[in-house]
Amino acid sequence: MDLLTRKAWSPYLAGIIIGLLQIPAFLLIETALGASSSYVTVSGMLASYLDPGIDKIDYVARHISATGKNWWQVALVIGVAIGAFLSMKISGAVRPRISPIWSRALGTASPGKRYAIAFVAGFIMLYGARIADGCTSGHGLSGTAQLAVSSMIAVAAMFAGGIATAMLALRRI
Amino acid sequence: MTIVFAVSVGLLMGVVFGFALEKARVFEPGMIVGQMQMRNFIMLKVFLTAVATGAIALAALHGFGYVKLQPKAALYSADVVGGLILGTGIALAGACPGTILAQIGAGYRDAIFALVGGLFGALAYSYSTPFLAKTFLAEGGGKIILTDLIGIPYWQGALALAALIVIVLVVLERATPWRGELGANVDGDRR
Numbered sequence: 001m002d003l004l005t006r007k008a009w010s011p012y013l014a015g016i017i018i019g020l021l022q023i024p025a026f027l028l029i030e031t032a033l034g035a036s037s038s039y040v041t042v043s044g045m046l047a048s049y050l051d052p053g054i055d056k057i058d059y060v061a062r063h064i065s066a067t068g069k070n071w072w073q074v075a076l077v078i079g080v081a082i083g084a085f086l087s088m089k090i091s092g093a094v095r096p097r098i099s100p101i102w103s104r105a106l107g108t109a110s111p112g113k114r115y116a117i118a119f120v121a122g123f124i125m126l127y128g129a130r131i132a133d134g135c136t137s138g139h140g141l142s143g144t145a146q147l148a149v150s151s152m153i154a155v156a157a158m159f160a161g162g163i164a165t166a167m168l169a170l171r172r173i
Numbered sequence: 174m175t176i177v178f179a180v181s182v183g184l185l186m187g188v189v190f191g192f193a194l195e196k197a198r199v200f201e202p203g204m205i206v207g208q209m210q211m212r213n214f215i216m217l218k219v220f221l222t223a224v225a226t227g228a229i230a231l232a233a234l235h236g237f238g239y240v241k242l243q244p245k246a247a248l249y250s251a252d253v254v255g256g257l258i259l260g261t262g263i264a265l266a267g268a269c270p271g272t273i274l275a276q277i278g279a280g281y282r283d284a285i286f287a288l289v290g291g292l293f294g295a296l297a298y299s300y301s302t303p304f305l306a307k308t309f310l311a312e313g314g315g316k317i318i319l320t321d322l323i324g325i326p327y328w329q330g331a332l333a334l335a336a337l338i339v340i341v342l343v344v345l346e347r348a349t350p351w352r353g354e355l356g357a358n359v360d361g362d363r364r
Contacts, residue, residue, distance in 0.1 A: 008197070008355050011197050016223070017193040054299070074180075083191025084274070088280065099202040121266035136269035139252075140269075145228040150248065158256045
């Protein structure tokens with residue numbers, strides 16, 4: 001189908017499809033779209049091999065227990081990687097190892113520096129997301145659609161932090 | 174709900190999610206950093222469209238009594254502090270926790286480092302929860318939604334939000350059409 005081989009869709013078409021995913025999430029799994037809890041589940045599982053006592057931490061025990069919701073979200077984010085891979089293959093939108101914007105944004109073309117910053121950024125991102133109890137998906141897509149007060153505050157703070165960092169710490173792309 | 178069923182549904186939904194993220198190009202670092210530098214609005218367009226669609230879907234499902242809402246508790250300090258830290262990470266990663274996976278699927282190598290960093294970040298948070306539970310970050314209210322504060326049914330508020338978003342998107346699209354924001358290699362790089 002021609003639509004599937006296109007490299008880019010209207011953001012409105014893609015947004016509608018993503019928004020409609022709330023229907024199976026609520027009806028079948030009794031939860032809302034989210035992504036960042038899965039990092040707690042996977043890292044908690046992996047860490048439990050080195051530190052068997054980690055399940056004494058209530059937060060970890062809740063996230064690694066064998067519930068549908070926990071593992072649904074892990075499957076969801078794995079599916080995201082598969083879906084993006086398929087879409088890229090079908091359209092032929094092959095990506096380089098590092099987006100060309102980074103050499104301008106960071107002022108260096110060194111892959112090593114980009115990898116180090118990406119690691120730190122990932123760490124910060126998930127630490128912050130777990131403090132806020134949700135990320136761009138859980139608070140952003142799902143919480144605001146449900147008119148949750150927590151999510152509106154969290155989303156405003158996310159954009160404030162993101163805009164301040166991109167304006168002050170990164171160069172113009 | 175068995176785990177096998179939940180995982181199957183999750184995988185299938187994830188494939189659709191990832192496909193849509195890739196087609197929208199919203200997973201591109203150029204789009205996310207561009208949004209945060211207020212020079213590219215594709216991220217906001219996808220985000221707001223998905224929120225409006227979700228709100229309409231939930232207005233119907235909840236209005237007719239098929240589902241319960243799942244709002245998160247309003248922990249005001251945690252929402253602000255966590256949101257600011259998360260936003261900082263999003264700008265530096267050029268991704269959010271979900272789109273890191275889309276970047277890996279599409280072939281960006283640095284996203285693998287962001288993923289591993291994210292797993293360590295989540296683990297560090299897990300280990301700090303016994304301490305954080307005693308701080309101001311654990312303080313807050315219940316699972317409050319805006320329409321309960323105003324005293325109207327959720328579906329009315331949800332439809333009002335969707336209508337408001339549509340107006341914002343019409344104005345935004347007139348000001349900066351999406352095709353012009355893609356860049357030659359559809360990665361938000363417009364040089």
